[in-house]
Amino acid sequence: MILMKDIVRDGHSVLRAQAAKVEFPLTDEDKKLAAEMMTFLENSQNPEIAEKHQLRAGVGLAAPQVGVSKQMSAVLVPGGDDEEPVLKTVLINPTIIAHSVKNAALSEGEGCLSVDRDIPGYVPRHERITIRYQDFDGNILKLKLKDYPAIVCQHEIDHLHGILFYDHINSTNPFELPENTVLLE
Numbered sequence: 001m002i003l004m005k006d007i008v009r010d011g012h013s014v015l016r017a018q019a020a021k022v023e024f025p026l027t028d029e030d031k032k033l034a035a036e037m038m039t040f041l042e043n044s045q046n047p048e049i050a051e052k053h054q055l056r057a058g059v060g061l062a063a064p065q066v067g068v069s070k071q072m073s074a075v076l077v078p079g080g081d082d083e084e085p086v087l088k089t090v091l092i093n094p095t096i097i098a099h100s101v102k103n104a105a106l107s108e109g110e111g112c113l114s115v116d117r118d119i120p121g122y123v124p125r126h127e128r129i130t131i132r133y134q135d136f137d138g139n140i141l142k143l144k145l146k147d148y149p150a151i152v153c154q155h156e157i158d159h160l161h162g163i164l165f166y167d168h169i170n171s172t173n174p175f176e177l178p179e180n181t182v183l184l185e
């Protein structure tokens, strides 16, 4: 089971590396890692388990964050209580193949399981994206997302390319809102 002690923190080179493409067929190790990353997200969103194991809540986790420099990220965006998740998938070799001109940023800014400090500021991202990625069998799938799920997936895809959320924050004016950027509450 992945615990907070297994999550690599900012300063470790793996978080700034370009992760390698995942090869197919997936090895048993790749499959196990994908499952463990998704289980971490489920556990982190379960109050009892998160409390017991002192897990920080997460809606996404990328393989480099557990020290594996491969292009694989798990995302789990919950729906409301007793509802199905808005998005639950493992993105293998994801690329953003299209995006809106309009940008969006979370009004609360962003955090990261690999960054143990608060870094205030808006993180401008695409409001809408189309992601091409592969499933466990290597089939190529496309996913169109907008708003919060799109923000989450961009945060996770950034991890595969050595980018952290605060790289996007305007260092001179962190709360400057670029034009054509909407704030998501």
Ligand SMILES: O=C(O)C[C@@H](Cc1ccccc1)[C@H](O)SCc1ccccc1
Residues within 6 Å of the ligand: 057, 058, 059, 060, 061, 062, 109, 110, 111, 112, 113, 114, 151, 152, 155, 156, 159
């Ligand atoms: O570190 C990660 O990659 C997981 C992040 C993903 C994320 C952060 C900010 C905005 C979008 C995605 C964690 O989920 S940060 C903690 C968190 C938990 C619940 C909701 C939002 C952020």
Ligand code: NI
Residues within 6 Å of the ligand: 111, 112, 113, 114, 155, 159
């Ligand atoms: Ni992160």
